[in-house]
Amino acid sequence: MNSVSLLAWAILIGQVIFGVALLLASYRLFRGPRAQDRILSLDTLYVTTMLLLVTFGIRTGTTLYYEAALVIGLLGFASTVALAKFLMRGEVIE
Amino acid sequence: MMQAPDLPLWAAIITGLTVIVGALFTLIGTLGLFRLGNFFERIHAPTLGTTFGIGFILVGSVVALSVLQNRPIVHEILLLLFVTVTTPVTLMSLGRAALFRKNRGK
Numbered sequence: 001m002n003s004v005s006l007l008a009w010a011i012l013i014g015q016v017i018f019g020v021a022l023l024l025a026s027y028r029l030f031r032g033p034r035a036q037d038r039i040l041s042l043d044t045l046y047v048t049t050m051l052l053l054v055t056f057g058i059r060t061g062t063t064l065y066y067e068a069a070l071v072i073g074l075l076g077f078a079s080t081v082a083l084a085k086f087l088m089r090g091e092v093i094e
Numbered sequence: 095m096m097q098a099p100d101l102p103l104w105a106a107i108i109t110g111l112t113v114i115v116g117a118l119f120t121l122i123g124t125l126g127l128f129r130l131g132n133f134f135e136r137i138h139a140p141t142l143g144t145t146f147g148i149g150f151i152l153v154g155s156v157v158a159l160s161v162l163q164n165r166p167i168v169h170e171i172l173l174l175l176f177v178t179v180t181t182p183v184t185l186m187s188l189g190r191a192a193l194f195r196k197n198r199g200k
Contacts, residue, residue, distance in 0.1 A: 003100070003101055003102065003103045003105075003106035003107075004098050004099075004100055004101075004106075005098070006103075006106050006107070006110060007098040007099070007101060007106040007109060007110050007158075008097065008098035009110075010106075010109070010110025010111070010113055010114055011098060011110070011113055013114055013117075014113040014114050014116070014117040015117075017114070017117035017118060017120070017121050018117050018120065018121075020121060021117075021120050021121045021123075021124040021125075021143075022124075024121075024124045024125060024127065024128040025124050025127060025128075025140075027128060028127050028128060028136075033133075034133065034192075034195070035195075036133055036188060036191060036192040036195065037133055037136065039188060040127070040133070040136065040137055040140065040185075040188060041127060043140070043184060043185075043188075044123075044124060044127055044140040044143065047120075047140065047143055047144050047147075047148070047177070047181075048120055048124065048143060050148075050173075050177075051116065051117075051120060051143070051147060051148060051151050054151050054152065054155050054170070054173075055113055055117075055151065057155060057159075058099075058109060058113065058154060058155050058158045058159075059097065059098055059099075060097070060099075061099035061158070061159070061162050063159065063167070063169070066155075066169065066170065066173070069173060070172070070173055070176070073173060073176055073177055073180075074176075077176075077180040077183075077184060080184040080187075080188065081183065081184055081187055083188075084184065084187040084188040084190075084191045085187065085191075087188075087191040087192075087194075087195065088190070088191045088194055
């Protein structure tokens with residue numbers, strides 16, 4: 001087994017593990033008992049997708065996917081903070 | 095489909111191991127999100143992915159890209175720094191919102 005196929009198999013196994021993690025997080029997204037569980041699983045989905053994009057970047061050997069991962073990290077932070085703020089403030093107004 | 099960069103063997107071994115270990119840490123964190131009982135236990139679990147998972151994956155990415163392009167590439171440090179700074183902020187805000195919603199019913 002040469003180094004190219006070793007690295008290809010390792011990255012493939014890592015991506016399958018990330019896929020299973022995304023499935024588990026999306027179960028909590030659909031079945032979460034309350035809204036904060038859904039927001040937490042959405043944040044987990046953001047982080048896991050960011051790591052998955054970094055593994056795609058390792059596979060292709062370019063830095064193109066890194067910028068997409070950075071954008072996902074920024075938007076995930078902003079959206080989770082906005083949803084948490086909405087959770088507190090919406091309850092106060094009602 | 096099965097493409098990968100042509101690295102020397104030691105770099106391929108380091109990159110493969112860090113990718114698999116980081117993915118396993120993320121899977122363990124997500125498994126905690128899947129299985130634990132209430133929200134305040136569940137909020138601890140995915141931080142395993144945002145600390146150890148992202149650390150291992152980014153070490154693998156730094157090694158692979160640096161060896162591939164024959165110069166040190168460390169811009170993944172920026173991603174690690176950003177996620178490390180922002181995750182406690184979001185989870186503290188979410189935890190306070192959840193605590194507020196829990197106490198409101200009483």
